[in-house]
Amino acid sequence: MDALKQELKENIIEQLNLEDMTTADIGDDDMLFGDGLGLDSIDALELIVMLDKNYGIKLTDPKEGRHIFESVNTMAAYITEHRSK
Amino acid sequence: MKNVYINSVGSVSSQNTTDDADFLKEIISYNDTTIPALNPNYKDFIPPAAARRMAKGIKMSIVASKIALQKANLETVDAIITGTGMGCLHDSEKFLSAIIDNNEEYLTPTPFIQSTHNTVGGQIALEIQCKGYNFTYVHGSNSFESALLDAKMQLELDEATNILIGGVDELAAHTILLNKAIHHIKETPVESSKVLNSNTKGAIYGEGANFFVLSNKKQDSSLAIVADLQTFNTLPIQSVAEKAREFLLANNLHPSEIDALILGNNGDVEFDTFYNHLATTDFQNVQQFVYKPWIGEFNTASSFGVLLATNILKTQSAPKAFQMNNIVSSQYKTILLYNQYRGENHSFTLLRQC
Numbered sequence: 001m002d003a004l005k006q007e008l009k010e011n012i013i014e015q016l017n018l019e020d021m022t023t024a025d026i027g028d029d030d031m032l033f034g035d036g037l038g039l040d041s042i043d044a045l046e047l048i049v050m051l052d053k054n055y056g057i058k059l060t061d062p063k064e065g066r067h068i069f070e071s072v073n074t075m076a077a078y079i080t081e082h083r084s085k
Numbered sequence: 086m087k088n089v090y091i092n093s094v095g096s097v098s099s100q101n102t103t104d105d106a107d108f109l110k111e112i113i114s115y116n117d118t119t120i121p122a123l124n125p126n127y128k129d130f131i132p133p134a135a136a137r138r139m140a141k142g143i144k145m146s147i148v149a150s151k152i153a154l155q156k157a158n159l160e161t162v163d164a165i166i167t168g169t170g171m172g173c174l175h176d177s178e179k180f181l182s183a184i185i186d187n188n189e190e191y192l193t194p195t196p197f198i199q200s201t202h203n204t205v206g207g208q209i210a211l212e213i214q215c216k217g218y219n220f221t222y223v224h225g226s227n228s229f230e231s232a233l234l235d236a237k238m239q240l241e242l243d244e245a246t247n248i249l250i251g252g253v254d255e256l257a258a259h260t261i262l263l264n265k266a267i268h269h270i271k272e273t274p275v276e277s278s279k280v281l282n283s284n285t286k287g288a289i290y291g292e293g294a295n296f297f298v299l300s301n302k303k304q305d306s307s308l309a310i311v312a313d314l315q316t317f318n319t320l321p322i323q324s325v326a327e328k329a330r331e332f333l334l335a336n337n338l339h340p341s342e343i344d345a346l347i348l349g350n351n352g353d354v355e356f357d358t359f360y361n362h363l364a365t366t367d368f369q370n371v372q373q374f375v376y377k378p379w380i381g382e383f384n385t386a387s388s389f390g391v392l393l394a395t396n397i398l399k400t401q402s403a404p405k406a407f408q409m410n411n412i413v414s415s416q417y418k419t420i421l422l423y424n425q426y427r428g429e430n431h432s433f434t435l436l437r438q439c
Contacts, residue, residue, distance in 0.1 A: 015193070016137070017137040017195075018137060019133070019136075019137055020133055032353060038134065041196060042194055042198070044139075045193065045194045046193050046194065046195060049191050049192070049193045051188070052190075052191060053190075053191040
């Protein structure tokens with residue numbers, strides 16, 4: 001699980017062009033949207049594509065995303081349970 | 086009709102043009118087939134959260150725009166008019182590559198949103214909160230001139246007071262390979278001072294963003310008057326001198342009354358003949374300047390020519406490295422610019438001292 005969290009942090013930084021951040025700047029429980037990393041709706045679309053491409057997870061219900069993308073911890077837990085690749 | 090003044094400039098190029106203190110003081114020589122623009126400290130101009138999705142063309146344009154606004158003592162303008170030949174190439178390449186690499190799946194929104202030609206104008210408007218007229222001209226090497234013409238007409242008719250116009254194009258890796266394959270970019274590196282004598286096909290490519298605040302109100306910062314502008318999609322080489330004469334005559338001028346001629350020679354042996362024809366006939370006794378060997382060729386490179394002309398008119402001096410012949414004018418009151426790319430999209434621009 002720790003390796004997956006590290007991988008997620010690296011992918012978030014790369015995919016979302018968070019140029020000034022390192023994986024150490026993102027806590028496992030940090031809020032990704034709102035007051036946390038301050039991600040926005042375009043970032044949410046990028047993360048949905050990332051789940052599909054990297055882990056074979058297709059999010060069909062947009063409401064699911066709110067919980068899944070709360071933090072690196074919630075993302076890692078969902079991926080571990082639902083990944084197909 | 087009202088006069089149209091260039092009240093300020095902002096520039097990001099491969100020369101020192103961003104800061105006033107270093108403006109074209111020391112000309113940088115290159116020895117390559119492409120010349121990237123020098124990166125200013127973008128964080129001084131763009132919030133990091135906004136900058137993270139911007140490719141170089143957008144960032145260069147926002148920096149150049151903000152500098153131009155600052156010099157004109159303006160917070161915002163009535164209109165933003167952008168010229169770009171190829172638009173946001175880097176993100177276009179990213180998006181198209183993703184389509185191919187991922188078999189038309191997993192396409193992400195950011196490079197698509199940021200790849201359109203009018204992204205630059207939109208991002209500038211967001212940065213300076215300008216809700217006015219916003220237009221982007223995409224017309225090969227007449228893109229910047231089209232933006233200039235639009236602004237000139239609006240200001241002359243007093244439909245606006247202050248308009249931000251600019252020309253921007255960026256280099257991108259795959260497009261460089263394609264342009265090398267079709268010999269639009271030279272095969273081997275050439276030193277800037279030797280580009281015009283290279284006697285080979287193609288040009289040295291470059292990139293940059295040059296923005297100007299145009300106004301129908303003169304102020305202390307005013308640099309030049311945009312007296313006239315004419316564009317041609319095609320022009321036979323035999324007609325260039327005649328069209329130049331007609332253009333000047335319409336402005337009650339004779340070629341001998343021009344203090345400087347700024348030409349867009351890029352060292353392409355096939356197409357520099359258009360410039361050479363003009364330089365060796367009607368304007369052979371006029372001081373001549375070139376700039377593309379030091380900034381590279383791109384569809385809106387002529388915006389750097391206008392930048393150079395305004396600087397000459399304001400300071401009454403010019404970089405010696407850019408001079409093509411041995412004639413030196415005693416004063417600079419009227420400057421003519423001529424540009425074309427690969428024999429198409431010709432333009433004559435006439436600037437006068439304020």
